[in-house]
Amino acid sequence: AxxxxxxxxxxxxxxxxxxxxxxxxxxxxxxxxxxxxxxxxxxxxxxxxxxxxxxxxxxxxxxxxxxxxxxxxxxxxxxxxxxxxxxxxxxxxxxxxxxxxxxxxxxxxxxxxxxxxxxxxxxxxxxxxxxxMGQEPLVAFFVTDFEPFNLYQTKELLMFALIGVFFGMAAVGYIVLSRKLLEMRRHYKILVDHPYGQLMAVAFVTALIAFPFKSMRTSERRLLDGLFSAESAGPMWTEPSLYLNLSFFLLAKLVLTALSSVQELPIGLYTPIFVCGAAAGRLCGELVAVAFPEWDVVPGGYAVVGAAAFSAGVTRTLSTSVIVFELTGQLHHAMPILIAVILAVAVGQAFSPSIYDTFMEFKGLPAMPDFDPDRAPRLSAREVMRTMPMSLPREHLTYLMAEEVLRQYDHDSFAVTDAHGILIGSTKRY
The missing domain is CATH 1.10.472 (Cyclin A; domain 1)
Structure with a gap:
């Protein structure tokens, strides 16, 4: 579990x-x-x-x-x-x-x-x-209020592309951090022998950081409402300094999420990663607004793009763009989101597996691997099958004949044929 x-x-x-x-x-x-x-x-x-x-x-x-x-x-x-x-x-x-x-x-x-x-x-x-049932979804709709006109300029597409590239690299860094933490839990005896001590330490550090900082103990919905806002992000982020608050929140949230995700607990990753991407995107949007005041930048739009790009880079899911469209209720940022998500996934895929595949590897779970695209098209049936396959005739098959076949061959499954040797199905050993 x-x-x-x-x-x-x-x-x-x-x-x-x-x-x-x-x-x-x-x-x-x-x-x-x-x-x-x-x-x-x-x-x-x-x-x-x-x-x-x-x-x-x-x-x-x-x-x-x-x-x-x-x-x-x-x-x-x-x-x-x-x-x-x-x-x-x-x-x-x-x-x-x-x-x-x-x-x-x-x-x-x-x-x-x-x-x-x-x-x-x-x-x-x-x-x-x-x-x-009268309940809202666990991740509520974060309806944005961006104006449909002058939402972003064509030259800003380069900025969104850079967000996709750099957030994809940041996603790789987060996965590497998680891998290092998993290796530490496996190799250090004190961590192996005291799993409950680890959990108590992580909970204590989380409480120690979250208690004095309001942004660390606020629900994800309220956080994203402020980060996705087309206007000011709100006093929780702007006092005393918007850049300082966003930077501290981003660093602390990433570290605490990585520490929590490697514990022996039922945990999810998508929501905290999504929030981290939104904070990083908002920070980028505020910096672009200061650097290029003539562009009339909407920092909330950068937060939406950043949330989609970073979560897609960590999980390697292009469906993140569709989820963002449904959560925000607007398609005005469709092009920037698609550009950033595609680039983030491509950059991440070039350097490391997804966070889920990383956890699968460390848990030793078996899975069907991807086929090598360079070799699979050149494979023929002769290369993956035995030249004399064993088959069982449907007619006149006795228990003694079946037992003899099972003793003689170690196949996991056997072909079943009719009286003319035509394949009609297969049966498993067990």
């Missing part, structure tokens, strides 16, 4: 058999642990755990007698789990369309397009249910 949950779900959807990771005990531990972790004031989010919780709920429901067909059909079961992940992201973001695409990007290596309809239906149903 510890960790984001997205690496675990990605491993399961790759075809790995991991029933203990999505059973009822894991579901209860994930829910209780997330409530306590978030209530402790740690710098974490809820998106990753909600993906894992959705997968656990789908698996537990499939164990009921009513869903016997789902339980016995592994292909259908994996489709239901994938759809439940989309529902979890939709509830967390309050953005069904972007949530579905985000779930596809972070939980699967290869995705069947026909499953998209199930995921989209599940995500919309979950979002509607939350609304009917």
């Amino acid at each position: 510890a960790g984001s949950g997205i690496p675990t779900v990605k491993s399961i959807l790759s075809g790995m058999y991991m029933p203990k990771h999505v059973d009822l005990r894991t579901l209860l531990a994930k829910m209780v642990g997330l409530i306590l972790s978030y209530g402790a004031g740690l710098s974490i989010g809820k998106e990753g755990p909600y993906v894992h919780i959705g997968a656990c709920v789908a698996n537990c429901l499939s164990e009921l007698p009513f869903f016997h067909r789902v339980r016995t059909n592994y292909v259908l079961k994996y489709q239901i789990i994938a759809a439940s992940c989309a529902a979890g992201v939709s509830v967390a973001f309050g953005a069904p369309i972007g949530g579905v695409i985000f779930a596809v990007e972070v939980t699967t290596t290869f995705y069947l397009i026909k499953n998209f309809q199930k995921g989209f239906f599940c995500a919309v149903a979950a979002a509607v249910f939350v609304r009917l």
Whole structure:
């Protein structure tokens, strides 16, 4: 139950058999642990755990007698789990369309397009249910009020492109920091032997920093409302110095998020990373406004672009742009956001894996790797198959014949043929 949950779900959807990771005990531990972790004031989010919780709920429901067909059909079961992940992201973001695409990007290596309809239906149903219950999504809509005209000048597109490049590099730096912290927890005996001591230390440092600074103990919604504002960011940021407050908040939030994310707790990363990107983008926008007063810069627009670029660089998800469109309710910054997100993902991908793949590696979770694009097209069936495949005839097959085949061959699966040797299916060893 510890960790984001997205690496675990990605491993399961790759075809790995991991029933203990999505059973009822894991579901209860994930829910209780997330409530306590978030209530402790740690710098974490809820998106990753909600993906894992959705997968656990789908698996537990499939164990009921009513869903016997789902339980016995592994292909259908994996489709239901994938759809439940989309529902979890939709509830967390309050953005069904972007949530579905985000779930596809972070939980699967290869995705069947026909499953998209199930995921989209599940995500919309979950979002509607939350609304009917009278609750706002866990990440509320941050409606911006940018004017549609003179929002940004063409020459500012270069600035947005630079934000994408540098924020992509900053995302790589954050992932490297997280990797170093994970290595420290694994190699230093005092950290290995005292996991609860680590957690208490992180909670103490978080409280020590958050108590005297209002920005560190304010909800993400209020923070983003101020950072995305087309006017002044508000007294919380401007007193005593806007640049000092933004710089301190950005540095402290990044370090506390990295420290919290490597603990053995149910944690999410997207929301704190999104807030950090917004703070960095707002800082860049304020500096550009001072450097080029004739441009009539809107710093809030830079905050939106920065939030999208940094979170996309860390998670390597292009769907971040769609999520931002849904959260802000405006498309006026569509071009700058798309430019920054694409460049941030490209720069990050060139230097390191995503934060979720990094956690997957350190947890030792198996997964289906990406094919090498340079070699895969040149592979032929002869190179990956045995020249004399073993098959089982459907007619006249006895238990003794099947037992002899299992003893003689170590295949994981066997082809099933008809009387003429035509392939009609396959069967697994177990």
